[in-house]
Amino acid sequence: MTQAAPVAWVTGGTGGIGTxxxxxxxxxGYQVVAGYHNPDKARNWLEEQRAAxxxxxxxxxxxxxxxxxxxxxxxxxxxxxxxxxxLVNCAGITRDTTLKKMSPExxxxxxxxxxxxxxxxxxxxxxxxLESGYGRIINISSINGRKGQFGxxxxxxxxxxxxxxxxxxAQETAAKGITVxxxxxxxxxxxxxxxxxxxxxxxxRESIPVKRFGEPDEIARAVCxxxxxxxxxxxxxxxxxxxxxxxx
Ligand code: CAA
Numbered sequence: 001m002t003q004a005a006p007v008a009w010v011t012g013g014t015g016g017i018g019t020x021x022x023x024x025x026x027x028x029g030y031q032v033v034a035g036y037h038n039p040d041k042a043r044n045w046l047e048e049q050r051a052a053x054x055x056x057x058x059x060x061x062x063x064x065x066x067x068x069x070x071x072x073x074x075x076x077x078x079x080x081x082x083x084x085x086x087l088v089n090c091a092g093i094t095r096d097t098t099l100k101k102m103s104p105e106x107x108x109x110x111x112x113x114x115x116x117x118x119x120x121x122x123x124x125x126x127x128x129x130l131e132s133g134y135g136r137i138i139n140i141s142s143i144n145g146r147k148g149q150f151g152x153x154x155x156x157x158x159x160x161x162x163x164x165x166x167x168x169x170a171q172e173t174a175a176k177g178i179t180v181x182x183x184x185x186x187x188x189x190x191x192x193x194x195x196x197x198x199x200x201x202x203x204x205r206e207s208i209p210v211k212r213f214g215e216p217d218e219i220a221r222a223v224c225x226x227x228x229x230x231x232x233x234x235x236x237x238x239x240x241x242x243x244x245x246x247x248x
Contacts, residue, residue: 004031005056008227009077009084011035011064011121012091013057014045016190017140020216021088022049022057024224031081032057035064035073035091064091064117067124074124083128086227089118089162090140094192096151107154114158118165122180126173135178136227139166140219143186143242159184163238170236179235181226186242189213209244 013034062073
């Protein structure tokens with residue numbers, strides 16, 4: 001009997017960095033389940049993955065900010081593919097504006113999507129991981145959770161909070177075969193940074209010591225490294241991947 005492929009759930013899997021992570025994990029032989037928000041975009045995205053030869057990538061439309069929905073999504077993944085052994089929290093949004101103009105809704109949306117969702121996904125997979133005595137959780141944070149960013153009080157708070165959760169959960173699960181780590185990308189060439197006005201975007205590019213934006217694959221490779229069985233001694237860590245823009 002052939003053993004079923006281990007299951008990797010990548011939230012925000014259809015996004016710029018998420019897509020590169022899904023593909024890299026699929027190449028490593030995982031059954032990948034990509035979380036999405038927009039069903040039309042997700043359908044086209046899946047067709048693109050199939051056309052590129054990735055048959056071991058599937059979709060999950062669970063609404064991560066709703067605990068019950070998240071729980072139902074995890075149940076469906078377990079029933080269809082098996083329990084999640086690798087969780088990558090990559091779902092994230094921006095609502096950039098200075099705090100003096102920020103609405104409570106802009107604050108809440110970002111905290112819900114970028115931080116509360118991470119509690120929900122971790123809480124919904126952790127019992128299966130504890131039972132199997134194995135798991136890898138990788139939280140995709142941001143350089144701006146490390147240093148703060150003008151116009152991103154909401155995003156910086158959520159991304160910094162993510163690493164707090166990483167360190168606490170890492171301690172709770174270290175003796176149980178589970179590792180929990182944070183990857184903090186800098187400015188990566190995706191649609192998200194296209195929303196930053198061009199002039200500001202260019203000044204950011206100039207301020208990066210390597211003089212370019214990062215590539216999604218450069219994040220995906222690190223995620224795969226942390227997801228590997230051989231990375232079991234790395235837990236509670238943060239890995240900065242930012243072209244030298246911030247060295248904490
Ligand atoms: N430092 C100091 N002053 C700054 C500044 C900065 N970094 N950026 C802008 N300002 C100044 C402006 O020059 C302007 O000054 P004046 O009022 O004297 O003209 C003022 O601040 C702008 O203030 P506003 O109240 O008008 O700002 P706003 O509410 O319209 O917001 C902004 C502007 C949307 C925040 C805009 O500056 C911006 O988009 N900044 C970039 C934010 C950013 O880096 N986002 C990252 C997105 S990518 C991502 O998040 C992925 C990741 O993980 C890295």
